[in-house]
Amino acid sequence: MIDEYPEGCRALVTGGASGIGAACAERLAEAGVAVVTADRADGADEPVDVADEASVAALAARVGRVDVLVNCAGVIGPAGPVVDTELAAWRGVFAVNTDGVFLMCRAFAPQMVARGWGRIVNLASIAGKDGNPGQAAYSASKAAVIALTKSLGKELAQTGVLVNAVAPAVVQTPMNAATDPAVLERSRALTPMGRAGRPAEIAELVAWLGSARIGFSTGAVYDASGGRATY
Template sequence: MITYPEGARALVTGGASGIGAACATLLSDRGIHVITADLTPDADEHVDVGDPESVAQLRTRIGPVDILVNSAGIIGPSTPVTRTELADWHRTFRVNVDGTFLTCRAFLPDMVDTGWGRIVNLASIAAKDGNPNQSAYSASKAAVVALTKSLGKELATTGVLVNVVAPAAVESPMNTGTDPEILARSQSLTPMGRMGRPEEIAELVAWLSSNALSFSTGAVYDASGGRASY
């Protein structure tokens, strides 16, 4: 049975749309008090996850949480390495990597003090495979995987479990600006022959956020329609 601590609170970054919104909806349906944080006015809280001060102010406003879902992210440039601007590279890492690091750093101490917490970071199958012409995105998501593995070991005896989900391409607003050729390539590599749906990823995230998870940390969970091979 999937259960959560009584009165559990969850923070979902990137929670205004796509995978983040699906996670927020499902966790809320299961009785968790969910706070969404995003750059858009549709979220409960406005935050720039790549800005240390913005994240610190968010922590001050909302207090501790029991569950942290790091879903905020961007695709970044879809260009060959030789035509990728350094500013675009840095912006992709600022959101995808710095954002995950900063929120973990801000909300972890209370979880450790409580002796229970769940952190789920969103990476991508690109972290494993590497998408051509998406070097910044692929590298940044690989960094999220490595951060999660390191943090999982660091916190293994604290009651705080940290895992990462690596989806293949998902039907979400984040992909609306993605090069159609890249999306077509992703779908062609997926044995199920389709893109994922946000609610499918949310089901996995909700399980990783629950009491049902007890002996897994620092692990990568694929949601790739059969594409992942390791």
């Protein structure tokens, strides 16, 4: 309901053209939040390359006020052993998954602090906790998102701005359509519920973390793993 969010609440969702990002945008809009989606893919309200500092700065100038920032933009990256991973591919994953979250937080957190209220929700992954074999770059980049969330949450703890992360297991998204079926099957086998998550299920948790219904949680990681998570 609208009273779960500040009056005139505005949200920005990266990776909002599809998958979890699109589901988050839809769920927030249903709650009465004015939502802007940003993506480098077609179909978003605003174009952005979250890995590019100038692109993020230009987005911030165009969008203006943001009360709820949802960092969903991400890539899977190379599949295969660490010893076969090219440095350029490794850095490309970190550029989007980790640098992108850093740049977005750095661009939008100050205005939230100035108003005394804000919510930042970063999409991490269960891979950032477990470390998926054959997905070292992705796993490491998402572990970095978890650490960034914890650090920023502590830095802003007394400002009214809360920073939390969501760590899903495998979810039925376009991003996973090109993932090695063996990797997906491994994840499914590790999930007690025996299935992949749905974007709407992740969006429900994100919407709650972006609302005024929470006030004493920051720098935390919320699992959405069908029972897979053990810590």
